[in-house]
Amino acid sequence: MKEFVVYTAMRIALFLASFGIVVGVMALVLDGRFNLFWAVVLAFLISGVASFYLLDRQREAFARRVETRAAKAAAAFEERKAREDRD
Incomplete structure (x- = not known):
């Protein structure tokens, strides 16, 4: 799950940086007033x-981790299914 945390943290940081830049530019252009929604x-x-x-x-990296975990889960399911069929 490290990849998930890293990717999510970087997305949040990128949003906050973008927000700061947008607010700064809007404040400069609109004489200190800006619309928070926009x-x-x-x-x-x-x-x-x-x-x-x-x-x-x-x-x-996150997609590879998810794909690896899904492949392991599918292999374990198939193994249990095959064992059940033998019994």
């Missing part, structure tokens, strides 16, 4: 696109 929406979109490119390695 700041969150823009930060969410920006961090989503950025994570697609920047967090590719972490996402792949």
